[in-house]
Structure formats: C-alpha cells, structure tokens
Amino acid sequence: MSHSTSHDLAHGHEPGHDEHANHGTLRSYLTGFALAAILTIIPFWLVMGQVFANHWVTITIVLALAVVQIFVHIVYFLHLDARGEGGWNLLSFVFTVVLVVIVLGASIWVMYTENTLMMPMSPQYQHSADT
Numbered sequence: 001m002s003h004s005t006s007h008d009l010a011h012g013h014e015p016g017h018d019e020h021a022n023h024g025t026l027r028s029y030l031t032g033f034a035l036a037a038i039l040t041i042i043p044f045w046l047v048m049g050q051v052f053a054n055h056w057v058t059i060t061i062v063l064a065l066a067v068v069q070i071f072v073h074i075v076y077f078l079h080l081d082a083r084g085e086g087g088w089n090l091l092s093f094v095f096t097v098v099l100v101v102i103v104l105g106a107s108i109w110v111m112y113t114e115n116t117l118m119m120p121m122s123p124q125y126q127h128s129a130d131t
Contacts, residue, residue, distance in 0.1 A: 024079055032076025039069040063104055070100060 043062040080089040
C-alpha cells in the first residue's frame with residue numbers, strides 16, 4: 001500500500017476519489033443564489049399582488065416553482081447530478097421526487113380537508129370579519 005493510499009484511507013478518502021470534484025465554483029453558487037432568489041420573489045409577487053383571479057392557478061404555479069427551487073438547491077448547492085457517484089445521485093433524485101410528491105400532495109390534501117370541514121362562523125362574528 002503506497003503512502004498516498006494509506007493517507008487517503010486514514011482520512012476517510014477513497015483511493016482515486018477527487019476531493020474537489022463535486023465542489024462548486026463561485027459562479028455556480030451565485031447562479032444558484034440568483035435562481036433561488038427569483039424562485040422566491042415570483043411566488044411572493046403572485047400571492048401579494050393577486051395576479052390571478054383564480055386561486056388554483058396561483059397555488060399550482062407556486063407549487064411548481066417550489067419543486068423547481070428544490071432541484072435548484074440540489075444541483076447548485078448539494079452538487080448532485082445523475083452521473084456522479086456511480087448512480088447513487090440518481091437514486092437521491094428519485095427519492096427526492098417521491099418525498100416532494102408525498103409532502104406536497106399531503107399538504108394540499110390537509111389544507112383542502114381543513115377548509116372543507118371548517119365550521120362556518122356564527123352570524124354575530126361574520127360582520128366583524130368582513131370589515
């Protein structure tokens with residue numbers, strides 16, 4: 001066993017593994033930051049500006065932008081891609097997609113159910129809520 005290999009193993013590095021292969025550049029971090037900021041500002045503007053009359057259109061766009069933002073974070077900040085680490089990154093992508101579908105689907109289901117099952121306000125409080 002050579003010195004560099006024993007040194008790599010002693011410090012938790014696999015032989016032949018490039019330590020800096022998955023690290024991003026300043027440009028990639030700034031690109032990720034700009035995309036994340038844009039993907040935060042657009043939904044805020046859509047909701048606060050009441051851009052669409054139909055709330056379901058707004059909800060759909062906000063959820064779609066949330067999914068895009070998750071993948072921006074995965075690619076630009078976690079540096080995962082489908083080719084790296086012998087396919088394990090692809091498995092991470094699939095796992096992320098499954099979790100996103102479960103979390104977003106469950107959140108929509110819970111909010112819809114809460115709204116549907118919510119008791120109407122008594123007449124004495126409806127006037128104060130309208131003003």
